[in-house]
Amino acid sequence: MNEEKIRADIVKWGRSLFERGLTAGSSGNISARIDGGYIATPTNSCLGFLEPDRLSKLDLDGNHISGDKPTKELPLHFAFYEGRSCAAVVHLHSSYATALACLSDTDPADAIPPITPYVVMRVGTVPVVPYTRPGSADVKARIAAIVADHSAALLENHGPIVCGASLDAAVFAIEELEEAAKLAIITRGMQVRHLTPSMIADLNATFRLR
Template sequence: MSEAAVRANIVRWGKSLFDRGLTAGSSGNITARVDDGFIATPTNSCLGFLDADRLSKLDAAGNHISGDPPTKETPLHFAFYEGRGCAAVVHLHSTFATALSCLSDVDPTDALPPITPYVVMRVGRVPVVPYTRPGAAEGKRLIAGIVAGHSAALLENHGPIVCGATLDAAVFAIEELEEAAKLAILTRGMPVRHLSQDAVADLNATFKLR
């Protein structure tokens, strides 16, 4: 995909996520890989009103080379790029996933139970990364500690972050994470039937989430 097409896709998905209430105000950020570096949403930008020509361009090492200044969360994104070789990363403050990140009794190694096959297929296990100030360099080290086995995480008291083999795949995964988080919260305290270990193993073997 050309850089122009990547820029257009970031704008398209940013507007879609904003219009559907999956991120508010100037929250959330998107990055995507291009041949000679990365394209990122600018700091303090609203995903619903992005300008393709003003998106931030970063070189392969993450240095800002053109466009508006990039999101302060680029260290989190680069932990995924360096650890998983993915093509895109999306971070949102979507309501239910963020609510799940604030709950003190979730399993920090897997905050999202296997409640549907699609959360297993598209998201996998979702650890909770300890809280750091938004934009703090420490966040990258914490993400780096989990990316070998995970394509998604909840940032404690902050929200979800997901990587994918394409931007479309990353968006689909973070949407699935939000829906599964919604189901998990709505059914808290109820006798929920989770997928069995055998069912999860079958999904993992069949769909080979990377």
């Protein structure tokens, strides 16, 4: 993937996510593959004010080559790159998905109920990954346990993370996850009509790319 375009797209999407309130302050991080390595957002950077030339460049082993110091969440990102064929990873602290990650009665195997077809098509089943300290390498083993079958997860008491076949796809998926989490929260206690197993199977057969 063209490095200049990836840098521009990370800045574009970072600003968009920040301005729409999907992550606050210096929370959240984005990475994407390029030829020979990766580009990632720097540590303690605000997604709304990224600069293309200051983004972190990494080699294929995750070693820092140039730019500002990379996000401390690299172990989290590389757990997805090593476990799936994906081109980008997006991690946010969006409100509703993070709320689900904090609720003790959220189903750890399936945190996002199948309310809409789009969460099934773009995200799939979303497990809750047990808590690790942000930036801890311990998260890699916990992501490795679920990554073969899942392109997204909720990090317990932390927030959502999604990988995608492109940066655009990863952003669209994490936005859909947040919207589905919002619906799950605001309809709690109501008589919700979920998609049936046959509906989900049809969507997976038609749209899901694994």
